[in-house]
Amino acid sequence: MLILNILIFGGTGFIGRPVVARLQGRGHKIRCLTRDVSRAKDLLGADIELLNLDLSDSDFKKEIEFADVVINLAGEPLAGVRWNNSKKRKFYESRIGLNKLISENISRCDNPPSLFISASAVGVYGDRAEEVLTEDSSPSSDYLSQLCLDWENEAVKSEEYGVRVCTLRLGIVLGREGGVLKQVMPSFEMGLGTYVGSPNQMVPWIHILDVVRAVEFCIDTKINGPVNVVAPKASTSINFAKLLANISRAKIVLHIPYILLLLVFASGAKVLTNSQNAVPDKLIGNNFKFEYDSLEKALKDEVAPEFIQISKSSKFISHLKSKGQYQLRTSITLNSKAEDTFAFFGSPLNLGLSTPDWLGFRILEIPDQITEGSTISYKIKLGFIYMKWCTVIAKWQPTDVFVDYQSKGPYSLWWHEHSIKSLSPNSSIMEDLVTYKVPFGIFGRIAHYFFIRKTLNRIFNYRRFIMKLRFG
Secondary structure (H helix, E strand, C coil): CCCCEEEEECCCCCCHHHHHHHHHHCCCEEEEEECCHHHHHHHHCCCCEEEECCCCHHHHHHHHHHCCEEEECCCCCCCCCCCCHHHHHHHHHHHHHHHHHHHHHHHCCCCCCCEEEEEEEHHHHCCCCCCEECCCCCCCCCHHHHHHHHHHHHHHHHHHHCCEEEEEEECEEEECCEHHHHHHHHHHHCCEEEECCCCCCEECEEEHHHHHHHHHHHHHCCCCEEEEECCCCCEEHHHHHHHHHHHHCCCEEEECCHHHHHHHHHHHHHHHHCCCEECCHHHHHCCCCCCCCCHHHHHHHHHCCCCCEEEECCCEECCCCEECCEEEEEEEEECCCHHHHHHHHCCHHHCCCCCCHHHCCEEEECCCCCCCCCEEEEEEEECCEEEEEEEEEEEEECCCEEEEEEEECCCCEEEEEEEEEEEECCEEEEEEEEEEECCCHHHHHHHHHHHHHHHHHHHHHHHHHHHHHHHC
16 A cells, blocks of 8 residues: 555544544554644654644645645634624634645645645535535535635645645534534433424434545545535434434433524524535545434444443442442554554553543643553543543553553552453454442432543543454
8 A cells, every 4th residue: 555645734623533543553664743732643643743833834734745645634723602703804814824735835846745625615515405416516506615615716726736635525524522423412401302493404413433434535535626525325414313313312302592502603503404415426436435414323433432341330440449339341453563552552642532522631641651550640621620530550451451550540449450352463352341330329329420421431432443444
């Protein structure tokens, strides 16, 4: 396989982090331009070269010219925020402004990249009811449509210099730790589901894993131009809400009136209620295979994963002379040698990559070499509270097993066993067994039932997702 130098903008975002994990797992050399190198280091893990976005003109051009592929996934969030003139300027500069800068630098290169992939959105089509929308469908003329079109056109300018350009017209990206699911799940988990727009509003969804695979597909094939990155069949707004309510066990589904959306989001309400029956003609025509063509399966795997089991347990941890209260168990089969799997999981530098960003993970102290007795300190965020977590390595047997326990943190007991078994010369299985106990007696048990259990499910499901991308 050809190893490529890939330059990524927006690598620390909801889509960017999984893209980094996937492309790094394939052996490509990844460089990320970011506004906050320190934060990016905690979010992206080891072996990613990080550069400050505030480069000189000459250095920026060098980075563009060094790259075989440039990927721009950056952009100020549009949905779920109140629009005003200040926000619209940020929407413009973070999309059109950055693509213009990239294309201008490509024009100055003696040896430009072979491929430029830019994010865009199905918002380019405007509000089109049930009309089937392919990549050949005409754009609309409203604010969001023009924003997307200008965004794409700045990228397309690079074609003049022999660069293949793909503009990814993204639908509603489904992932529990970002996008629409992150916004709506708190109310659904409390038993109250909601939907916006008309019941028949078409919602062009796509699972985040298929978004990442679509980026990879653009690199591996000769596909070019606009690409609708959506699942084969859109859902209606009411069907989406009812499916999500059923999976999350929400008892009530309410419609949010448009007038209320206007009061909260101003003109930003429009992006929430546009109906777009977009279809992925170009992906299907080029034999792209979707991992998720069923909305129900996509929502289940994100909201109610079956891969993680949490049960009561009174297992005695002799090392800590204490009994557990609960036990979490999960496993995943990976396309990697046992020693490679161990090397990745055994590096604290990779903890941030496999941790949801809302945990605010940040390494504070780490030894030069990990052995039994090593202590690792990091900071996490629970709600609005930051706290220090100290981990001690109790057992360290490279390629086979390592065990860590919490010496300082939110739990009364936390004992985490990581076991790695070789299945074949190029595959292995990773098993996690966590024995833990929560503080505060009956109040802790109530908190575990309503909050802690769900939080651990989210953390370990995200970790599993990243591992699947990283190792297949």
